[in-house]
Amino acid sequence: MPRPTQKILLAYYRAMHNRWGNQHWWPAQSRTEIMVGAILTQNTSWRNVEKALANLKSANLLPPNRQPHAESNSIRTLHALGVARLATLIRPAGTYRIKARRLWNLLDWFVTHYDASFARTRRTPTPNLRAALLALHGIGPETADALLLYAFHRPAFVIDTYTLRIFHRHHLLPPAAAYNDAQALAQRLLPADIPLWNDYHAQLVQVGKTFCRTHPHCAGCPLQKFLPQTPS
DNA sequence: GACCAGGCACATC
């Protein structure tokens, strides 16, 4: 197995970026909307997440912008709604009873420990923030890292099923490697550049959505030229 | 109908 290098991973990024341009993730008007979306998108198509977010926007429950005061107000209002009311609003996203509980857990933690203020999270080191998120019921590694990167603007490389599949198929990782291995690889090799990590993950999702959904469908993929001789 | 989607927790072995 050729040992992956920073040069190789940056070449992957250039190929994807050349193809699609910057993805401008996370698509949302506010950091609050990112937090909500991160829960809603768990094992769910983004299309269905958008329906649920539209419900919340229609009810004026998401901030119109990223002004801290607007963010905090929305966080507190969503929190005050309670699980049952949240559940009816987010229903189109699927697994809505579970997600309402998970979202409320996250909101409750944010209100309790940071007074619903993103600014107040600044003094918490990233590893501590990650551990706190992982301790919440319903937040696993991918959701925690997506929140860290896209909502809290911390250096966390997000791994998802597409990323794992691509890394495995390209033999960048041994077959048994899992989430933490993939993240360690990316974080060790890539420069600690939050905008790069932001768009890198978005590009990998774009590759996955476009080319990985049906199993051997690599024709036209911007990463195809990097595939090893004997694809798995 | 089956299968999947920008996961996670839990049961069981």
Added chain:
DNA sequence: GATGTGCATGGT
């Protein structure tokens, strides 16, 4: 530690 299953809507 590894594997299997429920959650649930909406698109293909």
